[in-house]
Amino acid sequence: MKFCSNCGNGDLEYIIPEGDHKHRYYCPNCDTIHYQNPRIIAGCVPMYEGKVLLAKRAIEPRYGFWNLPAGFLENGESPEDGALRELFEETGAKGEVNRLHTVFSLPNFNQVYLLFLVDLTSEEYEATTSESLEVRFFELDEIPWKEIAFESSTFALESYIASPSKEKVNLGQFVKY
Incomplete structure (x- = not known):
């Protein structure tokens, strides 16, 4: 994932959000966690x-x-x-x-x-x-x-x-x- 689908920011982070157990793409610009599911x-x-x-x-x-x-x-x-x-x-x-x-x-x-x-x-x-x-x-x-x-x-x-x-x-x- 290269861009946030919510705000268009291109500086996404790949982190394990607090309380989660998997890496997710995170947009620090709009505070959106991008979940990818099957x-x-x-x-x-x-x-x-x-x-x-x-x-x-x-x-x-x-x-x-x-x-x-x-x-x-x-x-x-x-x-x-x-x-x-x-x-x-x-x-x-x-x-x-x-x-x-x-x-x-x-x-x-x-x-x-x-x-x-x-x-x-x-x-x-x-x-x-x-x-x-x-x-x-x-x-x-x-x-x-x-x-x-x-x-x-x-x-x-x-x-x-x-x-x-x-x-x-x-x-x-x-x-x-």
Whole structure:
């Protein structure tokens, strides 16, 4: 951080504020402490009649690899709405959130993934989108595991295969840190 977002001062200090335990950027000009927190990624495991809908990435990182629809949560948006928005943006498909499926944390990248199980309302989707080179359904035994873009998607898919029940489950077994 080079400038204070409150007053524009460029002489920030990196200190441990009194009563805190972590270094924070501090502006001595306006007495503002700048807290930096993890970013939330909302996504889904979109299912229709036992098949999962995956999108082949048309953007970096991991261009050309398959992925579950997911992206950064927007301000003022619930995680469920964010997951459905990402589903539509990346695949053109629509669905309904069934339940929270997995939580996946990447502390080194300051990211927390909330992946929901989504029941697609139909098998309609776009073959390509601005974010996806290709979109298609996969039977669970046909998932291209070596071509999955991110560990968060692999974890969510493996968790689904281990427990495909649509009933509420103990989420503790589906959390990875």
